[in-house]
Amino acid sequence: MEKNRKKIIITGSSSKISKLLIKDIKNKNLKIYSCTKNKGEFNYDFANQKSILKFIKFLKKIKPNYLFLSHGILIGKKLQKYSKIEIQKTIFVNLISNIQILEAIENISNLNTILISSISGKVGSFDNLYAATKSGLDLTVKKISTKMKNTSRLNVISPGIIEDAKMTEIRTDFNSLKKKKNATPTKKFTTSKEVADLANFIFFESKNIHGQNININGGLF
Numbered sequence: 001m002e003k004n005r006k007k008i009i010i011t012g013s014s015s016k017i018s019k020l021l022i023k024d025i026k027n028k029n030l031k032i033y034s035c036t037k038n039k040g041e042f043n044y045d046f047a048n049q050k051s052i053l054k055f056i057k058f059l060k061k062i063k064p065n066y067l068f069l070s071h072g073i074l075i076g077k078k079l080q081k082y083s084k085i086e087i088q089k090t091i092f093v094n095l096i097s098n099i100q101i102l103e104a105i106e107n108i109s110n111l112n113t114i115l116i117s118s119i120s121g122k123v124g125s126f127d128n129l130y131a132a133t134k135s136g137l138d139l140t141v142k143k144i145s146t147k148m149k150n151t152s153r154l155n156v157i158s159p160g161i162i163e164d165a166k167m168t169e170i171r172t173d174f175n176s177l178k179k180k181k182n183a184t185p186t187k188k189f190t191t192s193k194e195v196a197d198l199a200n201f202i203f204f205e206s207k208n209i210h211g212q213n214i215n216i217n218g219g220l221f
Helices: 016-028 049-062 084-105 128-144 174-183 192-204
Strands: 007-011 031-036 066-069 112-116 153-159 213-216
Touching: 007 016, 007 049, 016 031, 016 192, 049 084, 066 084, 066 192, 084 112, 084 128, 112 192, 128 153, 128 213, 153 192, 192 213
Parallel strands: 007 031, 007 066, 066 112, 112 153, 153 213
Antiparallel strands: none
16 A cells, blocks of 8 residues: 555665665565655755755655665865865765755664765875865764664665666776775675665665664775
């Protein structure tokens, strides 16, 4: 019955990871709410405070069983070359929006949440502001996961460079990418499917993985 169907909310649903996850879970009889910016019925701009609060209100109304937070932005340059708008957007999308959402779900029961972070939060990045937001996010998850209801779970997936992600495919520093791949113990980059498959496992197969920050980077970290 429609009333008894479990629900999942997915942010950043235009990303390849989210699209693959949605494809994988379509046979699970879930009500899927795909949230992204400027597209579809559930349109939220995580660089905008009012829109973030609107999303939190929506989340509390829907009362999902699963929450997949994969929205993010990578400008990809040194901070001195950022514009004021780019600084604000990076901090709001990557950090503030997620902190506000996590604080809002801290006392919610029966909610399984996965958040997509990055290896940059642990080892840094050419884009230092991006790395700083991911590091702050990792710390927030670690703290909030200890306060959640015992029927809820919160985990993080931190990929290294994702080979087929849009932000990788548009890069033109091919020599740098080659060096990074060769520096990885497996000599491979991560794929969107690998990240989506891990999210699928944590959501629907595992029962006791909680408060973890799981790396997928070929042994680089």
